[in-house]
Amino acid sequence: MKKFGLILLLLLVSVFVMTQINAASPIKVVIWEQDDPTGDELMDKWAQEINKLYPDIVVERVHYSTEDLRSNFQTAALAGKGPHLVYGPYDNIGPFVTMGIIQPLDNFVPKDFLAKFDPTALKGNMYQGKLWALPDRIGNHLCLLYNKKLVKVVPRDMDTFIKLAKSLTKDINKDGKIDQWGLVYNLNEPYWLPPFLGGFGGWVMDDNANPTLNTDAMVKALQLVQDFKFKHKIVPPDCDYNLADTLFKEGKAAFLINGPWSFAGYVEAKVDFGVTRIPKINETGLWPTPMSGMKGYSVSKIVTDPKEKDAVLKVLMYFTDEKAQKEMLRKVKWLPTNKNALKDPFINEDPILKGSAYQLEVAKPMPIVPEMRAIWDAIRGPQELVMAGKMTPKDAAEAMQKDAEKRIKEMLGK
Helix, strand or coil: CHHHHHHHHHHHHHHHHHHHHHHHCCEEEEEEECCCHHHHHHHHHHHHHHHHHCCCEEEEEEECCHHHHHHHHHHHHHCCCCCCEEEEEHHHHHHHHHHCCEECCCCCCCHHHHCCECHHHHHHCEECCEECCEEEEEECCCEEEEECCCCCCCCCEHHHHHHHHHHCCECCCCCCCCCEEEEECCCCCHHHCHHHHHHCCCCCECCCCCECCCCHHHHHHHHHHHHHHHCCCCCCCCCCHHHHHHHHHCCCEEEEEECHHHHHHHHHCCCCEEEECCCEECCCCECCCCEEEEEEEEEECCCCCHHHHHHHHHHHHHHHCHHHHHHHHHHCCCECCEHHHHCCCHHHHCHHHHHHHHHHCCCEECCCCCHHHHHHHHHHHHHHHHHCCCCCHHHHHHHHHHHHHHHHHHHHCC
């Protein structure tokens, strides 16, 4: 009997100890994100602040590239694992919703908090009538950046721009190699193609999400970017994102096509640069139309426990409130989505943000339907071949269209 009493006492003590340990254990909120280094620093700062405000919440941030974020989250979430929050471009919404790996936020986030956001920003993150991501920044659009030490007046039309870029492409030290380029950008990445496609009056899909890639506009857009390299020779032959970024930071490029995610890095590198629109296409009189988008937080389907839900909501609201967005506005130089933050005088006072907003006026929203993923993948291969001089723009446009249609049929199971 004494032995039974001792065992019972030990069991009760163990249960009490475990209860106390569990009660004291903080709730970990894991965020997988695709952001620039300055944005990551801000997230880490906010994580520390929220832990002081709510000692029972610990935020863990894990960085991924755009493609790795999408594929890794899909794999993990389908297995019932992965992060509580995923942060990245809003064109992930369509595929994530189709796969059932994120949950709607309409009833997750209090309506009075949602009312603080710009309605257009929220609408852009809706799919099939529901809100799937809470955006903290708007834009994500490509702009024309220029080195003020090399460029005094930015041309407004493409023909004049090309002439100036050619004059600024130089072999300065006379060693037979070009060491200052007129233009640098990520030549083979599909995201850099739509501005020129829109400038010739085309677009990637119609209102019913049908691909519209085999068009005269696409052929002319591909011809223009191919001519940048082979005819006008104003871009480095093998220019990718990192090379373009490095050359601009080193003052070895007059013009760069890049987005708001890069601005903070050039400020930190002390580059004296300006931001404006990509020049008009002479043939059409149209401004190039970069894709605009947003970045935001989505809640994984794995968040079901009430305590976890409460912790995730607190983190979500803290990371997207007015204070956080104003801080992001100044340090990362992205346009905010909070109504009050959008009224911040800093937006008009800062020339970089002003130039970014000027480009945004002629941008077109990126479609968030799942078909967009298939279109990106269909563009990539032919675009690379065009830029390698191994495929004509006409053949590339045809190949893109066929591949996009095939991928969409496979995706939709038709």
